[in-house]
Structures are given as structure tokens and as C-alpha cells.
Amino acid sequence: MKRRTFVGAAAALPAVSLLSGTARAQVKEIRMIESGGKSGESIEVGYIEPFTKKTGIKVIRESPNSLGKLRALVESGQTSTVLMELGSGTLVQAKNLKLIEPIDWAAVNPAPMFPEARNEYGFGYQYFSTIMAWRAGAKAPKNWAEFFDTKAFPGKRCLPDFPHYSLPFAVMATGVPADKLFPLDVDAGFKKLNEIKKDIAVWWKAGAQPPQLMKDNEVQYVICWSGRVVGDPAFGCNFAGGMADLSYFSIVKGSKPEDRAAAYKLMYEMSLPANQAKAATVVSYTGPSPELDALLPKDKLSEFPSSKQNKAVQWFQNAEWWAANGEAVNKKWEAFKLGL
Amino acid sequence: MNKASRLEGFGFIAPLLVLMVVAFNAPIVYMLGLAFWEKGRGFTLEHYEGLLEAPVYLRVLGNTMRIALIATLANIIIGYPLAHWMRGLGRRGRMIALAMVVLPFWVSILVRTYAWIVVLGNGGLVNRALQWSGLTDAPVSFLYNELGVTIGMANVLLPFLVLPLFAAMTRIDDRLLQAAASLGAPPRTIFWKVYFPLTLPALAAGALLVFILCLGFYVTPAILGGGRVPMISNLLDTLINQIPRWEQASAISTILLIVTLLIFAAYRRLDRKASA
Numbered sequence: 075m076k077r078r079t080f081v082g083a084a085a086a087l088p089a090v091s092l093l094s095g096t097a098r099a100q101v102k103e104i105r106m107i108e109s110g111g112k113s114g115e116s117i118e119v120g121y122i123e124p125f126t127k128k129t130g131i132k133v134i135r136e137s138p139n140s141l142g143k144l145r146a147l148v149e150s151g152q153t154s155t156v157l158m159e160l161g162s163g164t165l166v167q168a169k170n171l172k173l174i175e176p177i178d179w180a181a182v183n184p185a186p187m188f189p190e191a192r193n194e195y196g197f198g199y200q201y202f203s204t205i206m207a208w209r210a211g212a213k214a215p216k217n218w219a220e221f222f223d224t225k226a227f228p229g230k231r232c233l234p235d236f237p238h239y240s241l242p243f244a245v246m247a248t249g250v251p252a253d254k255l256f257p258l259d260v261d262a263g264f265k266k267l268n269e270i271k272k273d274i275a276v277w278w279k280a281g282a283q284p285p286q287l288m289k290d291n292e293v294q295y296v297i298c299w300s301g302r303v304v305g306d307p308a309f310g311c312n313f314a315g316g317m318a319d320l321s322y323f324s325i326v327k328g329s330k331p332e333d334r335a336a337a338y339k340l341m342y343e344m345s346l347p348a349n350q351a352k353a354a355t356v357v358s359y360t361g362p363s364p365e366l367d368a369l370l371p372k373d374k375l376s377e378f379p380s381s382k383q384n385k386a387v388q389w390f391q392n393a394e395w396w397a398a399n400g401e402a403v404n405k406k407w408e409a410f411k412l413g414l
Numbered sequence: 415m416n417k418a419s420r421l422e423g424f425g426f427i428a429p430l431l432v433l434m435v436v437a438f439n440a441p442i443v444y445m446l447g448l449a450f451w452e453k454g455r456g457f458t459l460e461h462y463e464g465l466l467e468a469p470v471y472l473r474v475l476g477n478t479m480r481i482a483l484i485a486t487l488a489n490i491i492i493g494y495p496l497a498h499w500m501r502g503l504g505r506r507g508r509m510i511a512l513a514m515v516v517l518p519f520w521v522s523i524l525v526r527t528y529a530w531i532v533v534l535g536n537g538g539l540v541n542r543a544l545q546w547s548g549l550t551d552a553p554v555s556f557l558y559n560e561l562g563v564t565i566g567m568a569n570v571l572l573p574f575l576v577l578p579l580f581a582a583m584t585r586i587d588d589r590l591l592q593a594a595a596s597l598g599a600p601p602r603t604i605f606w607k608v609y610f611p612l613t614l615p616a617l618a619a620g621a622l623l624v625f626i627l628c629l630g631f632y633v634t635p636a637i638l639g640g641g642r643v644p645m646i647s648n649l650l651d652t653l654i655n656q657i658p659r660w661e662q663a664s665a666i667s668t669i670l671l672i673v674t675l676l677i678f679a680a681y682r683r684l685d686r687k688a689s690a
Contacts, residue, residue, distance in 0.1 A: 140655035140656065140658075141655065141656060141657070141658045142654045142655035142656070142658040142660075143655070145658050145660070167657075235641040275555075275558050275640060276558050276640035276641060276642070277640060277641025277642060278641065279636065279641060290531075290535055290536065290537055291536055291537055292535060292536050292537075292557075292558075400657070401657060401659070404652070404657065405468050405470055405471075408470045408471070408474060408644060408649065409470040409473075411641070411642070411644045412470065412473055412474065412477060412644055414642045
């Protein structure tokens with residue numbers, strides 16, 4: 075009797091595991107790693123909500139999205155996380171390190187997108203800009219030469235503690251036009267930064283720092299991400315000469331095929347201009363649809379990184395150059411910081 | 415009998431031992447190995463060679479030690495008189511003073527560090543008081559430099575120095591000091607010839623502990639340094655999370671670990687002397 079129950083149980087085992095196998099094939103939830111904050115909320119409101127409504131699949135968000143985390147995920151052989159948000163530079167790095175896989179664009183079948191957002195390895199879902207801003211009341215600079223002129227525009231500066239967000243602007247301040255910026259004259263950039271280093275009070279690592287430091291009147295001029303300052307009467311800002319950049323979603327290497335299929339459906343939701351307009355109500359960063367401008371509030375067009383008027387006066391980050399030279403520049407950056 | 419009971423005891427600590435080996439020792443060995451072993455290429459020393467060729471990372475380590483030393487000295491200058499003063503208090507006074515020293519332990523280091531921004535910022539309490547009293551016209555830059563980092567680190571680490579020092583000081587027999595006085599020694603001589611030497615081992619041990627903790631500081635330099643005070647933990651963060659060059663980070667960590675272990679060995683020697 076005892077034995078027979080045992081045999082019966084053993085016979086039932088494969089059937090049970092088969093059942094759970096099919097249950098797993100119907101994905102109930104997928105996991106993504108994104109950059110957090112308002113941007114994460116905008117993903118939730120703009121894309122995840124309509125996606126879950128249509129498919130019944132939940133999306134679990136996690137942050138922050140460091141490249142080290144992705145490397146740890148892939149090297150440990152995980153299969154649970156399928157989507158990873160990457161910057162344009164980290165996308166190339168991740169591709170070179172073989173941490174992400176190509177996107178099956180036929181499976182995504184997206185609505186029309188700007189061409190640069192349709193990367194072999196990444197779905198460019200969000201435009202953001204790195205621009206100059208100042209505390210209301212400070213004299214407004216019109217270009218980078220003026221921004222770096224601490225005599226004519228006195229005040230403390232706050233610059234990104236990332237060479238790829240700070241150096242190009244320093245080079246532009248020496249008179250190099252945007253279309254001749256790359257290959258970047260790194261030494262000219264450091265020379266310019268050295269000239270004004272006494273006036274750079276803080277080098278920021280977190281995007282929330284520059285607006286707060288301006289409000290505290292610790293600094294008067296900053297280089298920061300557009301979404302942190304536009305539309306706030308406490309600040310002035312200028313997209314001219316700013317750097318447009320894209321954030322991407324990529325497919326993590328080793329993730330499950332059924333998770334990927336769901337991820338592609340979520341990417342499709344990200345390509346719809348109506349959803350992008352909803353996301354833009356949460357944060358002033360914009361999606362990759364060329365038709366988006368028509369859906370955005372007219373009086374706010376000047377605040378968005380990819381609206382026609384702003385896109386025209388900015389230049390695009392050169393991710394390939396940074397992927398090839400980033401590490402060497404970073405060593406110089408550390409040496410420069412030691413000399414502050 | 416004795417041996418058997420010892421083995422029995424081992425059974426109780428085995429789970430903890432396994433946990434330590436699996437969750438702590440094994441990852442550290444793996445981390446140390448990262449710099450020496452590359453997939454598909456075998457043994458390599460190139461990551462250490464890289465450190466020597468471009469010594470900027472080692473210079474950051476040197477800078478870290480310098481700041482740790484400054485913060486430790488600041489701690490001694492504040493902590494020694496404080497502990498000495500506490501020794502002279504009555505029973506209740508000591509309790510209150512001890513509570514005041516230990517209290518900050520209950521507040522998150524993040525909150526304490528941000529609190530310094532409110533206190534020392536350009537529009538902060540101290541600067542407003544200074545300007546109101548007419549001592550300065552322009553705000554004094556306390557933050558976003560080495561001064562700010564030193565203040566923040568000294569604040570966080572003070573209890574680590576004061577508590578052992580206070581314990582050693584209360585153990586000093588008052589009769590020794592009275593004997594010295596009865597032999598005609600002036601107070602200054604009593605302090606330097608009797609009192610100070612008796613506290614020296616505890617002071618050295620506490621200072622080394624503070625120094626070692628300073629080496630690994632991350633939050634305080636990140637917030638109060640304003641990106642202008644390069645320290646090794648913040649560099650490791652860049653190498654691990656952004657670049658990500660774990661092999662290079664492993665080589666630097668190994669050097670940091672060796673330096674820390676050497677200092678810790680010195681600490682153990684002094685600590686044994688202090689408790690003897």
C-alpha cells in the first residue's frame with residue numbers, strides 16, 4: 075500500500091512538472107531594470123499600464139541600471155530579467171562585452187520611429203538632453219564660450235562628474251563647432267576645465283544634485299539633464315549647443331524566449347505616439363515617434379529634448395567614440411580630479 | 415572527554431562556519447582571483463602592471479590615506495579631551511555624556527551626512543551666523559572640499575575613538591596620580607609622565623581603528639566632497655558599476671586589503687597591550 079502510493083506519486087511527478095512547464099510558458103510577469111525616479115514612473119504610466127491592460131502581463135521594475143549590475147546578471151547565468159535600460163554609450167559597451175542580444179525588430183513591428191532610435195541592439199525609447207542652466211536672476215549665457223567665461227559670467231559652476239557629459243562642452247567652449255567635435259580633442263577640453271576649476275564648486279554624480287544646489291544658492295550655473303530644470307521658474311536654461319542623447323532598452327543575454335516575446339510587445343507599446351505623450355506628462359523626456367510633437371501641449375514644446383525646435387539646435391552624443399576611448403579618458407579624468 | 419566535547423561544540427558552530435565560508439570567504443577569494451585569472455587566457459599579471467603604468471589609481475589610494483590620516487588626527491584632537499573630560503564627571507554626568515556620544519549611532523549615516531549640508535552650506539546655520547555677526551562678508555566654503563569630508567568623517571567615527579579611550583581612562587587608578595602628586599610632580603608632569611602613557615595604547619588602538627574605517631568611506635566623500643575629493647571607494651564604484659572593469663577593481667581592492675590587514679595587525683598588537 076505504502077509502496078504503491080510512492081510509485082503513483084513518482085508517476086505523477088513528470089506530469090506535474092510538465093504542467094508547471096506550460097504554465098511558465100504563459101508569462102505572468104517580466105522584469106526590467108531601469109534608471110528609476112521620474113523616468114521610471116513615466117515608463118509605468120506611459121507604457122506598462124497599457125501593456126498590462128492588453129496582455130495581462132505584469133512588469134516588475136528595478137533600479138538603478140548600472141552596467142556592473144548587467145555584467146553580474148549575465149555572468150551569474152540568470153534568466154529572470156529580460157529588459158535593461160542603457161545609455162547610448164553603455165549600449166555600445168554592453169554590446170562589445172556581449173551582455174545584450176540583438177532585437178528582433180520584425181517581432182517588435184513598431185510604429186514609425188526616428189532612425190537613430192532603431193538600433194540593432196537597443197530600442198531608443200527616450201530622448202534626453204544635457205544642457206546649460208542657471209539660477210533665475212543670474213546673467214544668461216548664450217553659448218558654451220560664455221558659459222565657461224567665469225569673468226563675464228561670475229558664479230559657481232556645477233558640472234557632471236562624468237567625462238562624457240562634461241568634456242565635449244569644454245571643447246566647444248574653445249570654439250570647436252558641434253559638427254567637428256569628434257574625434258574629441260580631450261587635451262583641449264581638460265585645458266579649458268583647468269582654467270575654470272576654481273569656480274567649479276561641485277562635480278555631480280546624481281541628476282538631482284544640480285537643481286538642488288542651485289536652489290540652495292551653492293552654485294549659479296550648471297550643466298545638467300534637461301528634465302530636471304525645464305519649466306521651473308527658479309531656473310533658466312538653454313537647449314542651444316546642448317547634447318541630445320537616447321536611452322535604450324536592450325534584451326539581456328540569456329533571458330527566456332517567452333519573456334522576450336512579451337518584451338517585444340512592450341516595446342511596441344513604447345513606439346506608439348499616444349503612449350509617448352502620456353509618458354511625457356510625467357517627465358519632460360520624449361519618445362522616438364516623429365509624430366509626437368502634434369500630441370504634446372503646444373506651450374510646452376520648448377521643454378522637450380526632441381521637439382523640432384530643440385532637436386535642431388542640439389548635437390548628438392557620439393557613443394561609438396566613447397566606447398572606444400572611454401576608459402583611457404576616464405584615467406585622465408581621475409588624474410584631473412586629483413589635481414583639483 | 416575534553417576532545418569529544420570540543421568536537422560536539424564544533425557541530426554547533428558548523429552552520430555558521432559554512433555560512434562564513436560560502437557567503438564571505440569564497441566571494442573574497444573569487445574577487446582576489448579576478449585580477450589574476452582571465453577566462454580563456456589563464457594566469458595574468460596585466461592588471462597589476464596596468465596599475466604601475468598608469469599610477470593615477472595608486473595616487474587615489476595615496477590621497478585616501480592622506481585624508482584618512484587627517485580625519486584620524488581630527489578625531490584625536492576632539493576625542494581625547496572629550497574622553498578625559500568625561501572621566502572627571504560624576505556617575506550621572508558620565509551616563510549622559512556617554513549617551514550623547516553614542517546617540518548618533520542610531521541615526522543613519524546618510525541622514526547625518528545630509529544634515530551637515532544644512533549646517534555648513536552657504537545658506538546654512540553656521541554661515542548665516544558668521545555673516546550676521548559680521549565675522550565674514552562672503553560665505554565660508556566648509557563643504558565640497560577636503561574640510562567638509564574631514565568634518566563629516568570625524569563626526570561619524572568619533573564614538574569609535576572615544577568609547578575605548580574612555581574605558582581605558584576610567585581604568586586608571588587615581589592613587590597613581592595621587593602618588594605622583596605627593597612626590598611633588600606638577601599637574602603637567604603627572605599628565606605627560608603618568609596619565610598619558612597609560613592611555614597611549616588605547617589611543618593608538620582607537621586611532622588605528624578609525625583610520626582603517628576611514629579608508630573604506632564612501633557615502634561621506636560622495637556627498638560632502640562634491641566630487642572634488644577622490645577616494646578609493648568612489649573610484650572602485652566607477653570601476654565596478656560604470657566601466658565595468660572588475661579585474662582592475664580587484665587589483666586595487668587587493669592592494670587596499672593588504673594595506674588594511676597590515677594596519678590591522680598593528681592594531682591587534684597595540685590592542686593586546688592596551689588590555690593587558
